[in-house]
Amino acid sequence: MTQTSAQSTAALEALNLTKVYGSGNTEVIAMNDVTLRVSRGEIVALLGPSGAGKSTLLTALGLINPPNSGRIVIGGTPVMDGPRALVDLPAFRRRHLGFVFQKANLIPFLNATENVQVALEINDVPPRAAKRRAMELLDYLGVADRADNLPDALSGGQQQRVAVARALANHPSLILADEPTAALDSHRGRQVMELFRKVAHERAAAVLVVTHDHRSLDVFDRTCEMEDGRLRGTLEASTATAQTLA
Amino acid sequence: MNLATKDIRHNFGRFALTTVGVGLLLMIVMGMGGIYRGLIREATLLVERIGADFWVVQGSTRGPFAEISRVPPILEDRVRGVPGVASARRFVSHTIQREFRGRPLRIVVQGLAWPDDQGAWLPLVAGRSLGRAHFEMVADRSLGLPLGERVKLGKDVYEVVGLTSGMVGSGGDGLGFFTVSDAQSIQFDLPGDAIRLDRQSRRARAEAMDVGRVQPLLLERSAGMSSGIPALGPPMVSAVLVTLEPGAEPHAVAATIASWPDVTVYSKQQQKDLLLSGMVDKARRQLGLFRALLIIISTIIMALIIYTLTLDKVHDIAMLKLIGARNSVIVSLILQQALLIGALGYGLAYWLGTFAFPRFPRLVMIEAPDLVQLAAIVLGISVLASLLGIWKAVRVEPNKVLS
Ligand SMILES: Nc1ncnc2c1ncn2[C@@H]1O[C@H](COP(=O)(O)OP(=O)(O)OP(=O)(O)O)[C@@H](O)[C@H]1O
Ligand SMILES: [Mg+2]
Numbered sequence: 008m009t010q011t012s013a014q015s016t017a018a019l020e021a022l023n024l025t026k027v028y029g030s031g032n033t034e035v036i037a038m039n040d041v042t043l044r045v046s047r048g049e050i051v052a053l054l055g056p057s058g059a060g061k062s063t064l065l066t067a068l069g070l071i072n073p074p075n076s077g078r079i080v081i082g083g084t085p086v087m088d089g090p091r092a093l094v095d096l097p098a099f100r101r102r103h104l105g106f107v108f109q110k111a112n113l114i115p116f117l118n119a120t121e122n123v124q125v126a127l128e129i130n131d132v133p134p135r136a137a138k139r140r141a142m143e144l145l146d147y148l149g150v151a152d153r154a155d156n157l158p159d160a161l162s163g164g165q166q167q168r169v170a171v172a173r174a175l176a177n178h179p180s181l182i183l184a185d186e187p188t189a190a191l192d193s194h195r196g197r198q199v200m201e202l203f204r205k206v207a208h209e210r211a212a213a214v215l216v217v218t219h220d221h222r223s224l225d226v227f228d229r230t231c232e233m234e235d236g237r238l239r240g241t242l243e244a245s246t247a248t249a250q251t252l253a
Numbered sequence: 254m255n256l257a258t259k260d261i262r263h264n265f266g267r268f269a270l271t272t273v274g275v276g277l278l279l280m281i282v283m284g285m286g287g288i289y290r291g292l293i294r295e296a297t298l299l300v301e302r303i304g305a306d307f308w309v310v311q312g313s314t315r316g317p318f319a320e321i322s323r324v325p326p327i328l329e330d331r332v333r334g335v336p337g338v339a340s341a342r343r344f345v346s347h348t349i350q351r352e353f354r355g356r357p358l359r360i361v362v363q364g365l366a367w368p369d370d371q372g373a374w375l376p377l378v379a380g381r382s383l384g385r386a387h388f389e390m391v392a393d394r395s396l397g398l399p400l401g402e403r404v405k406l407g408k409d410v411y412e413v414v415g416l417t418s419g420m421v422g423s424g425g426d427g428l429g430f431f432t433v434s435d436a437q438s439i440q441f442d443l444p445g446d447a448i449r450l451d452r453q454s455r456r457a458r459a460e461a462m463d464v465g466r467v468q469p470l471l472l473e474r475s476a477g478m479s480s481g482i483p484a485l486g487p488p489m490v491s492a493v494l495v496t497l498e499p500g501a502e503p504h505a506v507a508a509t510i511a512s513w514p515d516v517t518v519y520s521k522q523q524q525k526d527l528l529l530s531g532m533v534d535k536a537r538r539q540l541g542l543f544r545a546l547l548i549i550i551s552t553i554i555m556a557l558i559i560y561t562l563t564l565d566k567v568h569d570i571a572m573l574k575l576i577g578a579r580n581s582v583i584v585s586l587i588l589q590q591a592l593l594i595g596a597l598g599y600g601l602a603y604w605l606g607t608f609a610f611p612r613f614p615r616l617v618m619i620e621a622p623d624l625v626q627l628a629a630i631v632l633g634i635s636v637l638a639s640l641l642g643i644w645k646a647v648r649v650e651p652n653k654v655l656s
Contacts, residue, residue, distance in 0.1 A: 062655070071575060071652040100651075101577020112654055114569045116263030121254055128254055129578045137254075157263075173576070 017080075018213030019045040019068065019181050024077035026063050026236075037063040038074065039236035047180070050207040050214040052224060055233035061217045062185055064233065068215065069106060069183045070096045082180045101130045105174030105212075107184040111166035113158035119145060119169045120154045126176040144172035148202070164195040171199060175206060182206065184216040193222060200226045256582070257589035264562065271558045272594050276601030278551045279631065283602050284610060285544045286623045291616030292536050296423040296528045299363070300521060303344075304374050305494035306503060308519045309510055317346045317491035318423060318524075319531045324516060325486055326433075328493050329366070335509050337501030342366030343490040345436040348426060353404060360396060360406075360429040361422035364436025364490070372415070372430050380415035386432055391415035393427035407442030411435065423532055425615045437488045452476045548630060551598075555638035559591050563642035570646050571653035580647050587642045588635075595635030599628060 026038035037060040045051050053061050066072035068079060070086060079087040081103060086094050113122045120141045127137035145151045148168040150161075158166055167190060174182055184203065188196030200216070200223040207214040207228075216227070224230060232239045261268045300308075300318075308317075309324065309332055316322020332341035345364025350357055365372050365383065372382035372391050380400045383389050390411045392398045402413045411431065420428045431439065443451075456476035459465030465472045479485045495510075495518075497503060503520070510518040519527065563570075570583055603624070610617035 066652055066655065069575075071650070071654075097574065097577045097579060099577075100575065104577075106575060108655065112568070112572050114572060116260045116569075117254075117256075121259065124254055125256070125573070126576045129573070129576060129582060134254055 017044045018047045020080040022078045024074045041238045045213040047211045052227040052230040053217045059233040060236040105179035105182040107187040109186040109189045111170040123172045182214045256586045272597045275598035279602035285540045287617035287619045290618035295421045297525045306497045307495035309493040323489035337506045339498040340496045342369045344492045346491045359426040364433035367432035378418045389414045391430040393420040396427035406439045552634040556641045559642040570649045574651040583646045588639045591635040591639035595631045599631045
């Protein structure tokens with residue numbers, strides 16, 4: 008398990024992932040022999056029709072939905088071998104992964120700062136340092152003025168930016184985002200995408216974003232497309248944009 | 254950052270209501286314990302205060318409180334003859350229920366051996382002890398008779414000259430202290446017709462016997478006052494109280510009296526044990542059972558509330574797990590909430606109790622060891638109550654965030 012292949016410098020390696028939901032005649036092959044590599048500093052879009060298995064792939068890579076078979080290596084560390092975890096998954100998630108979903112999923116009884124702070128404190132950052140960093144992140148994302156508000160009092164876009172701040176809190180090496188801009192207007196959506204790009208490039212994080220928003224595809228270094236559980240080829244971003252426009 | 258308190262602040266209404274409910278239940282649990290302590294105190298107070306080293310009662314009875322005991326008053330003199338006895342005094346105890354100013358008045362009538370015992374040992378809160386051989390009483394405050402009140406019992410009127418506090422019998426009725434002869438006239442008070450009928454029936458019995466027919470004087474006597482008939486002794490008393498001389502050997506005195514076949518002797522401690530093992534013991538079990546039930550109910554209520562608070566948070570718990578929270582973070586969130594409900598409920602119970610318990614009809618004694626014991630129980634049930642919520646929370650999968 009400790010062997011290091013040539014590609015292990017990649018931030019993320021997924022090898023031959025397969026996921027089957029249900030059994031018998033309700034069986035759905037949501038992910039079929041998916042292999043994917045994302046390098047550090049690279050931002051990749053994951054496209055595909057509804058039901059293609061994008062979320063399944065993303066949650067498998069996020070270590071919250073174990074695949075039936077295949078291997079996942081993150082930052083050179085083998086983490087999953089089929090359904091079997093090779094590391095302490097919660098610890099690995101808090102140190103190396105950042106998540107953003109379509110819904111912000113903020114904790115309703117914590118204000119904006121605390122929602123970011125909690126991710127830091129869970130990762131053993133002392134409370135005072137955690138608070139300082141949380142404020143910095145909110146500032147970075149342009150929601151510092153709403154720092155003391157509960158999620159209920161924030162707009163959808165503001166909530167989503169707090170969620171992004173939370174995902175960035177522990178300097179993750181891999182950021183997974185599932186339709187993060189679906190609830191935002193195109194301007195805000197684009198801002199978030201550009202933010203991801205900035206994070207990928209400035210912090211050498213790998214970012215994988217599921218999106219249906221073809222207008223923002225120029226932000227990405229690369230796009231992949233999924234259909235029926237299979238990852239269909241890897242396209243350069245410019246090609247994908249061209250195809251969509253055609 | 255404390256997640257538990259943040260969540261509580263967000264769900265304040267529900268949390269506060271639960272705490273109040275648990276607090277009220279705990280107050281009752283606390284009160285039950287206090288009532289039991291009060292029962293013991295009230296049951297043994299008289300025996301404790303009256304200052305007798307031994308109680309001499311009717312042979313093979315457990316009198317005079319646990320059951321009726323009757324001994325002749327002259328037993329007093331016999332006891333005085335025992336070496337080591339400093340004093341012996343007769344004692345009368347019986348409960349009466351009379352009507353007074355339109356409400357029932359229950360008095361545990363205690364007869365004190367005037368003039369040896371004037372009730373100087375009574376814990377008076379007002380007035381004085383008995384100062385005359387007749388027609389005075391010292392009443393407990395719980396009887397509701399003010400100083401100077403005049404109460405007609407039997408054929409005589411008694412004036413309240415002193416008040417005690419907390420002197421009640423094992424049934425919770427207030428004690429009234431009289432001289433023995435007054436206590437007996439209250440006890441044996443008979444209407445004139447009853448006395449006349451009794452005399453007639455005595456005469457009829459005497460006439461039916463040959464000795465009555467041949468002795469006219471005897472016939473006449475039998476229809477007269479009962480004190481004129483040697484076969485009828487003076488009214489019996491309940492017990493004789495013995496006080497030892499300083500330095501006397503208690504075992505020797507007790508052994509001497511115990512060797513008399515007509516009486517039984519109890520030490521002060523034995524007398525207290527008799528009181529506690531009888532009626533008080535049943536009350537203790539009854540209260541204990543209620544306490545146990547209330548503790549179980551409190552646990553169930555707490556468990557349900559903690560569980561629903563946890564159910565409401567399943568999505569948030571999933572999110573916390575997704576961002577890598579250890580189970581300990583989740584467990585402590587729930588456990589802290591349960592402990593907080595328990596601790597606040599306990600505090601509330603204590604605080605409410607300080608207002609409520611003095612208004613209870615019987616003594617409620619909240620003692621430090623009982624408080625500590627209840628605190629430990631509350632700690633236990635808080636932990637127990639959180640288990641259901643914890644069980645639910647640790648099984649939440651992080652991917653629940655997506656649903
Ligand atoms: N928990 C589940 N149990 C059973 N089937 C599931 C489950 N989750 C997903 N599926 C199925 O797996 C397939 C892939 O689902 P997935 O959510 O990954 O698609 P997606 O590409 O994210 O679609 P969308 O764009 O609509 O979000 C679908 O056919 C879906 O019905
Ligand atoms: Mg999806």
